Amino acid sequence: MTATPDARPRGTRLPRPARRRQLLGAAQEVFVAQGYHAAAMDEIAERAGVSKPVLYQHFPGKLELYLALLDEHAEALVKIVREALESTTDNKRRVQASMQAFYDFVAGDGEAYRLVFESDLRNVAPVRARVDRANHQCAEMIARVIAEDTQTPAEEAFLLGMGLVGMAEVSARYWLSQHGSIPKDTAEKLIARLAWRGISGFPVAG
Structure with a gap:
């Protein structure tokens, strides 16, 4: 096989955790660039x-x-x-921090968000289960805050939490696809303002 331009030189012995990290890094590059089905273990090994x-x-x-x-x-x-929600007790700032968390994740180095939100394996059971679990965990954390502060029933609070997760994910992915036509902080604030106008309409528990 012809070595790719970014292939690492062979022969360096690494501790097992460091080797695993190296392999995961190489795999991420290949999976993000080509998708799961087109990626080959030969190329991942060569890249690593x-x-x-x-x-x-x-x-x-x-x-x-x-x-x-x-x-x-x-x-x-x-x-x-979780860190965004725990960063303040002010609910408006919690909304802003949570939206920023999703935008930070999508804008992160290596386009790792594609593995979570745009996988070509979303219909494969173990992949779908992991993505659903992450979305549910995020929604549950948001729902817990909503339920505690508004006394909204748990099932309704979870639906609201899932709605906010969906808003954050979809808007962040769209923002990224526009290649910076809207500054990141402006996009975050716009979506946070929209979310806050909705969620702040629920009466605060006495």
């Missing part, structure tokens, strides 16, 4: 600068490698949304 047997020592197959990446980035999304 290792032999295929080394790659298979860490990941038994392409799906397992993809799922490891998906787990990592889905967990990262949940983490930054």
Whole structure:
């Protein structure tokens, strides 16, 4: 196989955690650029600068490698949304911080958001389960705040939380597709203002 221009030189021995990180980084580059189906383990190994047997020592197959990446980035999304919600007790600022978290995730280096939001494996059960779990965890955290502050029933609060997650995800992906025609901070504030105007209409619990 002809080496890709970005292939790493072979021969460097790394501790297992560092090697795993290297392999995941190479896999992300290939999956993001080509999608799951077009990506080849040969190319991922070449990009990482290792032999295929080394790659298979860490990941038994392409799906397992993809799922490891998906787990990592889905967990990262949940983490930054949690941090946004915990960053303040002011609900208007919570909305702003949560919207910023989604925009930060979508704008992050390496286009990792594509693995979570634009996967060509969304109909494959283990992929769908992971994406759904991340969305549900984000919605549950938002719903908990809504329910506590407005005494909205839990099921209704969860629906509102899922709506806010969808608003954040879809608007952030659209914003990115426009290649900066609207500054990121302006886009975040616009969507946060829209979300706040809706959610602030619910009466605060006494």
